[in-house]
Amino acid sequence: MTDVVVVQPIACSAVDLLARAGLRVHSAPAPELAAMRPHLASARAVITRNHGFSAAELAAAPRLEVIGVHGTGMDRVDRAEAGRRGVAVVNTPGTNARAVAELALGLMLACARGLVAADAAARAADAGWRERASGIELGDRRLGLVGFGHVARALVPMARGLGMEVAALTGHATAAELEAAGVAPAPDLDTLCAEADVVSLHAVPGPRPLLDAARIARMRPGAILVNTARGALVDEAALAAALASGHLRAAGLDVTVTEPLPPDSPLLGAPGLVLTGHIGGAAEEAIERTGQAVARKVLAALGLAAR
Numbered sequence: 171m172t173d174v175v176v177v178q179p180i181a182c183s184a185v186d187l188l189a190r191a192g193l194r195v196h197s198a199p200a201p202e203l204a205a206m207r208p209h210l211a212s213a214r215a216v217i218t219r220n221h222g223f224s225a226a227e228l229a230a231a232p233r234l235e236v237i238g239v240h241g242t243g244m245d246r247v248d249r250a251e252a253g254r255r256g257v258a259v260v261n262t263p264g265t266n267a268r269a270v271a272e273l274a275l276g277l278m279l280a281c282a283r284g285l286v287a288a289d290a291a292a293r294a295a296d297a298g299w300r301e302r303a304s305g306i307e308l309g310d311r312r313l314g315l316v317g318f319g320h321v322a323r324a325l326v327p328m329a330r331g332l333g334m335e336v337a338a339l340t341g342h343a344t345a346a347e348l349e350a351a352g353v354a355p356a357p358d359l360d361t362l363c364a365e366a367d368v369v370s371l372h373a374v375p376g377p378r379p380l381l382d383a384a385r386i387a388r389m390r391p392g393a394i395l396v397n398t399a400r401g402a403l404v405d406e407a408a409l410a411a412a413l414a415s416g417h418l419r420a421a422g423l424d425v426t427v428t429e430p431l432p433p434d435s436p437l438l439g440a441p442g443l444v445l446t447g448h449i450g451g452a453a454e455e456a457i458e459r460t461g462q463a464v465a466r467k468v469l470a471a472l473g474l475a476a477r
Contacts, residue, residue, distance in 0.1 A: 172196040172209040174468065175231075177218040180240055184461030190477040191469050203227055210234075215468045220429070220448055222246020228255060236471035238464040241266060241451055242320070243400065245375065258471045262463040266451035267320035270424075273450045274321070274370055274398045275328045277422025278313075280444045281368075281394045282306050284420070306392075306419070309333030314356060314366025316380065317373035318343045321398065325370065326351050337362060360388055368394045375402035383408035392419045398450045401427040410436035413443060424450045 173193040176185065178201055188195050196209040201221040210216070210231040216223060217238040225248045228234065237247055239261035252259050280286060283305035291299035313329045315322045318340035326336050330352055338348060339356040348355050356362040363369060363385050373380060381395070382405045389395070395418060397404055406427060412418045420442035428435070429448055437443060451460060466476050 171212045173213060174215045174217065175206055175209050175213045177201045177206070177216055177221050177223070178240070180217060180219075180464070181458045181461030183458065184465040187462065187465045187476055188469070191474045193472075193474070203230060206230070214472060217464055217468060218247070220246065222248075223252075224248055225251040228252060228257065236260060236468055238468040238471075240460050240464045245400065245402075260464070260467040260471060262460050262467065264320040265460040265463045266453075266456035267324045269453035269456035270321045270398050270450035271324035271328060272453070273424060273446065274325055274396050274422075277396045277398070277424065277444055277446070278308060278329075278368055278370070278394060281396070281420035281422050281442070282308050284442070286444055308368070311335070311367035312337060312365060314362040314369045315339070315353070316359065316362065316369065316371045316403075317399070318348070318353075319372055322370070322372040323351065325372075326353055334368075337366065359385065363388045364390065366390065366393065368396065370396040371399045371403050373399060373403060375400045379403060379405040379408075381405060381409070383411075386412045387417070389418060391417055394419055395421040397422070398424040401425040401429070407436050410440040410443075413440040418442070420444065422446070424448055 171194060174188050174195045176195060176197040185195050198206050203226060207230045212233060213231050214233055215236045215238060217240055219240040223237050228248060228251050234257050236258040237252060239247060242261055242263045244259060244261050247259055249259055284303060288303060309332050312335045315338040318338045329336055337354040337356045339359055339362050345355060367390060369389060380403045386408050409421060413421060422444040424446045425448055431438060469476050
């Protein structure tokens with residue numbers, strides 16, 4: 171019998187927290203329904219990361235009471251079916267914000283200085299690379315934030331520490347909050363795209379890409395795009411074309427529409443692209459904080475106290 175199915179690995183201390191509350195925990199070796207099905211049959215709770223939890227998986231868990239999302243994004247959980255079944259869905263907003271913000275900053279630096287190409291040149295003993303390299307400084311450049319949630323707010327002092335000007339497009343922060351953070355309000359997305367040297371995405375995706383071909387075309391020539399939020403925010407074919415044409419200097423993507431990227435993705439051949447494979451929250455400290463938080467929220471949903 172299993173009480174909690176951990177779909178993807180979480181901190182050992184979080185598993186211990188669940189076990190100390192008297193729950194029997196099964197950590198799935200892989201997020202595959204066929205292998206999880208026997209354990210889902212008796213599970214009262216599941217904890218998932220970026221895999222989410224589908225309607226088919228919900229159907230295999232008739233006793234399920236709560237789905238715990240290790241992180242913020244719940245878009246890969248079938249919340250409509252969960253709601254129909256009376257299954258609670260909880261997440262842990264903010265627990266990995268610093269880790270994701272630091273990765274966003276790292277992607278900006280990697281894009282600005284061409285670090286991936288420089289690494290390849292150094293490994294190939296390309297002595298002429300230094301003369302051919304043409305990076306840019308981020309100081310005195312303008313960073314445009316699309317969204318102003320936990321990650322974007324954590325990123326602001328990091329970027330300002332480099333001397334960047336920061337603007338944000340948000341409907342969830344007051345003018346006073348932006349002013350206190352040293353952030354200028356952007357009137358609309360088109361203006362932000364036209365004025366920012368670096369555009370960093372921190373929004374929730376809708377039915378269509380927020381940065382489609384038209385908006386990518388409005389970005390400043392030589393601009394950098396960074397996405398640590400959700401792959402669906404970007405038209406990937408349009409981005410690949412903008413990189414190939416030289417309209418954009420570079421892009422750093424921690425997330426893509428399909429993960430991992432399929433072999434025929436146009437992104438794989440795009441110059442100036444840095445891919446990191448959804449590691450935004452994969453820092454030791456963030457994994458510990460997030461695991462503890464999601465375990466406590468699952469226990470609360472089950473009416474159990476943490477010990």
